Amino acid sequence: MGIQGWTFLIVGLTFALYIGIAIWSRVGSTSDFYIAGSRVHPVANGMATAADWMSAASFISMAGMVAFLGYDGSVYLMGWTGGYVLLALLLAPYLRKFGKFTVPDFVGDRYYSDTARVVAIICAIFISFTYVAGQMRGVGIVFSRFLDVDITMGVIIGMVIVFFYAVLGGMKGITYTQVAQYCVLIFAYLVPVIFVSLMMTGNPIPQIGFGGTVADGSGEYLLDRLDGLMTDLGFDAYTDGSKPRIDVFFITAALMVGTAGLPHVIIRFFTVPKVRDARISAGYALIFIVLLYSTAPAVAAFVKTNLITSVNEVEYAEAPEWFHNWEATGLLQFDDKSGDGVIQFHADPDINELWVDPDIMVLASPEIAGLPNWVVGLVAAGGLAAALSTAAGLLLVLATAIAHDLLKRTMIPTMKEKTELITARVTVFFTVMIAGYFGINPPGFVAQTVAFAFGLAAASFFPAILMGIFFKRMNKEGAIAGMIAGIVFTASYIIYFTFINPEINNAEYWWFGISPEGIGTLGMLLNFAVALGVAKFTNKPPVHIQELVENIRVPRKMPSSSDMKKKKPNKPSGSNPE
Amino acid sequence: MENKAQAYWKRNLTLLYVLLFFWFISSYIFGIVLVDQLNTIQMGGFKLGFWFAQQGSQYVFIVLIFIYVYKMNKLDKEFEFDEE
Numbered sequence: 001m002g003i004q005g006w007t008f009l010i011v012g013l014t015f016a017l018y019i020g021i022a023i024w025s026r027v028g029s030t031s032d033f034y035i036a037g038s039r040v041h042p043v044a045n046g047m048a049t050a051a052d053w054m055s056a057a058s059f060i061s062m063a064g065m066v067a068f069l070g071y072d073g074s075v076y077l078m079g080w081t082g083g084y085v086l087l088a089l090l091l092a093p094y095l096r097k098f099g100k101f102t103v104p105d106f107v108g109d110r111y112y113s114d115t116a117r118v119v120a121i122i123c124a125i126f127i128s129f130t131y132v133a134g135q136m137r138g139v140g141i142v143f144s145r146f147l148d149v150d151i152t153m154g155v156i157i158g159m160v161i162v163f164f165y166a167v168l169g170g171m172k173g174i175t176y177t178q179v180a181q182y183c184v185l186i187f188a189y190l191v192p193v194i195f196v197s198l199m200m201t202g203n204p205i206p207q208i209g210f211g212g213t214v215a216d217g218s219g220e221y222l223l224d225r226l227d228g229l230m231t232d233l234g235f236d237a238y239t240d241g242s243k244p245r246i247d248v249f250f251i252t253a254a255l256m257v258g259t260a261g262l263p264h265v266i267i268r269f270f271t272v273p274k275v276r277d278a279r280i281s282a283g284y285a286l287i288f289i290v291l292l293y294s295t296a297p298a299v300a301a302f303v304k305t306n307l308i309t310s311v312n313e314v315e316y317a318e319a320p321e322w323f324h325n326w327e328a329t330g331l332l333q334f335d336d337k338s339g340d341g342v343i344q345f346h347a348d349p350d351i352n353e354l355w356v357d358p359d360i361m362v363l364a365s366p367e368i369a370g371l372p373n374w375v376v377g378l379v380a381a382g383g384l385a386a387a388l389s390t391a392a393g394l395l396l397v398l399a400t401a402i403a404h405d406l407l408k409r410t411m412i413p414t415m416k417e418k419t420e421l422i423t424a425r426v427t428v429f430f431t432v433m434i435a436g437y438f439g440i441n442p443p444g445f446v447a448q449t450v451a452f453a454f455g456l457a458a459a460s461f462f463p464a465i466l467m468g469i470f471f472k473r474m475n476k477e478g479a480i481a482g483m484i485a486g487i488v489f490t491a492s493y494i495i496y497f498t499f500i501n502p503e504i505n506n507a508e509y510w511w512f513g514i515s516p517e518g519i520g521t522l523g524m525l526l527n528f529a530v531a532l533g534v535a536k537f538t539n540k541p542p543v544h545i546q547e548l549v550e551n552i553r554v555p556r557k558m559p560s561s562s563d564m565k566k567k568k569p570n571k572p573s574g575s576n577p578e
Numbered sequence: 579m580e581n582k583a584q585a586y587w588k589r590n591l592t593l594l595y596v597l598l599f600f601w602f603i604s605s606y607i608f609g610i611v612l613v614d615q616l617n618t619i620q621m622g623g624f625k626l627g628f629w630f631a632q633q634g635s636q637y638v639f640i641v642l643i644f645i646y647v648y649k650m651n652k653l654d655k656e657f658e659f660d661e662e
Contacts, residue, residue: 066632071613071628071631071632073632074609074628074631074632077631077632077635077636078605078609078631078635078636081635081636081639082601082605082635082639084639084643085597085598085601085639085642085643088643088646088647089594089597089598089642089643090594093650207633210623211621211622211623211624211629212622212623213623221622221623222623223623223624223625223628224623239617239625239628240617245610245611245613248610249606249610249611252605252606252609252610253606274661275661276647276650276651276654276660276661279643279646279647279650279651280647282643283640283643283644283647286639286640286643287640290636290637290639290640293636294633294636294637297632297633550583553583553586553587553590554583554586554657554659555654555659555660555661556654556658556659557661
């Protein structure tokens, strides 16, 4: 069977599985719809979190970026895993104890202010939309290359499927579908790389293999060979990197903190039964994530070595079949500048004749390594699983932000549960339509907007939530001022360098040598500074808020003093002015 | 009651400081700040700094979370703050 036959078969089977799960897990309450009734087992929640988190960017793009950036690509590896330490230690258990549905819920209640809630809602919506657009591009790439349908059709198929199980099953449906999607995507990621690792280094474990010797009897280490190939072509050595260290530092921090501040990740810790489950499920999630993230640099090193050795100085007419297949998509281009009919790959743009989009490296790696056709089909199914699972999680956050946070909590508090559930489902419908539009007409700046999403999450949510838990004295004035300062600063810096003056977007003009990707870290520090300064000169938060903070700090349900007050007649209770 | 909760919180914070210290060392210090110095040390086919940046830090992160879970569950029991 050919590549296309296998792809149709495997993708079709996985889609049937997702739909089956959706039908099995229909829901009837808002609690089921938003947070799966808080009944998900920690291991299942860990897998679902991992699938939710690992998007088309992780599955399709990340290894390719590492392959092209070498050591500098480490920012993604450390940044997108280290954030889980912050989540597990600083946020997840306390937010679970708080026990509401969403991040804006927490921000609004903790800072006793609808203004804070609305600021949080706007951030959540903006961050999630940015992300969804990226997922849809991933779906489009997979469909257009492997299924031979055009991108529009591919995106519509993807959206129909997501819509189906998000509307029917809400968070419950999404969670169990994501468990299945995690299994599909990790299997699809590991199978080809294990083959490649065996072929290239003789070791089936890629994490060890890429630090081993090349299996051609030369006894040379793989990474040494790759460094040699790179420097021969005029690039920096693969293991050295070329970004300024301060920028690497700041980007890593922005990605870590941004990860911990992303609403669709945080919301996952509301779905488990207990505080102790929230702690351990962050641990499980990280194991499942690291399974892929520790493999990615191995994929990167293998595919980079293979790419250079299989096409550099090869005659165009003799180039392997995958080369021409990908050329047809426009994601790989050859421009014979020297006119000798031979492909020359070089660091110098004047001599270089080969341009490869990093996004194709993972999808193409089985073909580059000459693996059987069913592996290629499997990788396509994995890429779709990664993109769809993340898109579904994001759509749910958007629906929750609009139906629950904005309408129910801010505008129409009298709304009945049944109406809210219908509203949430209608919202999913509209967000699917908008996301689909972005998928078919992707904005040209998807890559930059990802920096936006992380930078904003780092500069807004993370400090507000952290201080809400760890600094009892933090009041609404401080938190709001901090969030606004952080967002405005970060957004201005990114917009200035990526949209207004892209021609001066280089280290010479950046503040302290920090690129727009890393500026969220500075925005976060600014948020902390402004919030602490303003809080110092404004009133303490009311007593019931200080009690709330004390309450979320301990796992066991405590009788609060305001409950006790209620028992005494004629004493004004300090709780909830709403 | 008040004092008990405060003592519990203090122990929690101490644990956080220790774990976050190792979190910072394994990624920012070994993987970024001292990467060139560590790269002079070879571990199999890996330069050590490169290994921390692309592999080691991730394994340290997992270990840190599981230590945290273990310690906190014990602390909850000790203070009788665990969930029934």
